Amino acid sequence: MxxxxxxxxxxLATARELFHGRSYADVGVKEICAIANVPKGSFYHFFPxxxxxxxxxxxxxxxxWAHGFVAEAFDRELPALERLDxxxxxxxxxxxxxxDIEGRMxxxxxGNLALEVSTRDDVxxxxxNAVFQKASARFHxxxxxxxxxxxxxxxxxxxxxxxxxxxxxxxxxLAKTRNDPDVVLELGPAIxxxxxxxxxxx
Amino acid sequence: MxxxxxxxxxxLATARELFHGRSYADVGVKEICAIANVPKGSFYHFFPxxxxxxxxxxxxxxxxWAHGFVAEAFDRELPALERLDxxxxxxxxxxxxxxDIEGRMxxxxxGNLALEVSTRDDVxxxxxNAVFQKASARFHxxxxxxxxxxxxxxxxxxxxxxxxxxxxxxxxxLAKTRNDPDVVLELGPAIxxxxxxxxxxx
Numbered sequence: 001m002x003x004x005x006x007x008x009x010x011x012l013a014t015a016r017e018l019f020h021g022r023s024y025a026d027v028g029v030k031e032i033c034a035i036a037n038v039p040k041g042s043f044y045h046f047f048p049x050x051x052x053x054x055x056x057x058x059x060x061x062x063x064x065w066a067h068g069f070v071a072e073a074f075d076r077e078l079p080a081l082e083r084l085d086x087x088x089x090x091x092x093x094x095x096x097x098x099x100d101i102e103g104r105m106x107x108x109x110x111g112n113l114a115l116e117v118s119t120r121d122d123v124x125x126x127x128x129n130a131v132f133q134k135a136s137a138r139f140h141x142x143x144x145x146x147x148x149x150x151x152x153x154x155x156x157x158x159x160x161x162x163x164x165x166x167x168x169x170x171x172x173x174l175a176k177t178r179n180d181p182d183v184v185l186e187l188g189p190a191i192x193x194x195x196x197x198x199x200x201x202x
Numbered sequence: 203m204x205x206x207x208x209x210x211x212x213x214l215a216t217a218r219e220l221f222h223g224r225s226y227a228d229v230g231v232k233e234i235c236a237i238a239n240v241p242k243g244s245f246y247h248f249f250p251x252x253x254x255x256x257x258x259x260x261x262x263x264x265x266x267w268a269h270g271f272v273a274e275a276f277d278r279e280l281p282a283l284e285r286l287d288x289x290x291x292x293x294x295x296x297x298x299x300x301x302d303i304e305g306r307m308x309x310x311x312x313g314n315l316a317l318e319v320s321t322r323d324d325v326x327x328x329x330x331n332a333v334f335q336k337a338s339a340r341f342h343x344x345x346x347x348x349x350x351x352x353x354x355x356x357x358x359x360x361x362x363x364x365x366x367x368x369x370x371x372x373x374x375x376l377a378k379t380r381n382d383p384d385v386v387l388e389l390g391p392a393i394x395x396x397x398x399x400x401x402x403x404x
Binding site: 021022023025026052060104105106107111112114116117118119120125128129131134137159160162163165167168169171173174176177178179183186187189191193194195196 | 307309313362385391
């Protein structure tokens with residue numbers, strides 16, 4: 001008998017919560033199996049390695065993220081610059097909700113994993129980099145639209161988009177270090193002041 | 203016979219390099235002792251726990267940092283805004299030098315540890331928070347001076363200082379995810395565009 005797809009979902013949900021709330025190295029396959037209540041054999045049926053599991057966790061989170069608050073924040077019905085405010089607010093409410101439940105601000109799963117594994121695992125690093133590139137593309141489109149509609153003076157929209165994503169990750173990092181989501185509310189709105197100018201080619 | 207202070211230094215240097223190049227959870231006391239060539243007994247003489255070791259590693263790095271490139275970057279002889287450029291350049295050269303040696307961009311030890319341990323260890327979290335507060339105070343003084351000398355229009359210097367530190371951490375995070383120190387050069391200079399305005403009390 002094949003393990004049911006429901007088992008896979010349970011492993012994934014458990015791993016995602018544990019990796020996010022603690023760290024990748026701190027959580028072992030044995031613990032995930034115990035909490036998800038699945039035998040090790042079923043685990044390895046779905047995920048040949050812990051790295052495979054992490055890849056699936058990243059996909060799962062990125063998918064929820066893309067169809068959840070990121071889709072809402074980057075709604076094309078909103079004026080371009082309001083999308084940036086929305087994104088900051090969404091990050092705040094997300095972290096606050098998690099802290100209200102767990103007592104701990106978990107930060108951004110992608111940022112956490114990126115700093116933890118990037119020097120040791122090029123496969124996971126490439127995966128996380130792709131997630132960041134997608135996120136940065138959302139900022140990029142938004143800035144292009146802001147410039148087209150005259151809401152922003154012309155600037156290097158591609159580089160500024162990356163700077164904005166970096167800022168959001170950095171603000172969440174600082175907030176996590178204080179275990180205080182309010183840091184996101186206090187510093188986050190400055191995202192709109194970031195600018196990288198176009199370089200003039202002669 | 204007491205273990206020599208040199209033994210302590212060796213443990214510290216080994217742990218710092220391994221924590222920075224990999225992660226806290228990924229490196230065990232056994233491995234540190236093997237590489238530093240010290241018996242476990244000597245290790246526990248100096249560091250009753252791995253947490254104690256991490257505290258000492260953070261102090262050691264923060265000390266080098268404060269007396270090394272941070273002292274140079276925030277040299278009061280430099281015009282205030284040039285200090286911000288210097289800080290970005292220093293972060294770039296630091297990461298580039300590390301990558302040239304190891305093939306990997308290690309990122310910021312403090313940022314790495316903060317995202318890895320903050321949900322699980324309040325003692326280390328408080329320590330890392332104190333390091334960030336000190337770093338943020340350097341930015342704060344610099345911005346106060348920039349405003350006093352008219353190099354910058356008045357702004358909320360305390361909050362903007364924190365936003366700048368967050369940005370620097372975020373830029374290093376993104377650069378580490380790409381294993382590319384050039385990201386720091388490309389995005390970092392936008393640090394000077396960040397602004398949080400003073401709120402007007404009525």
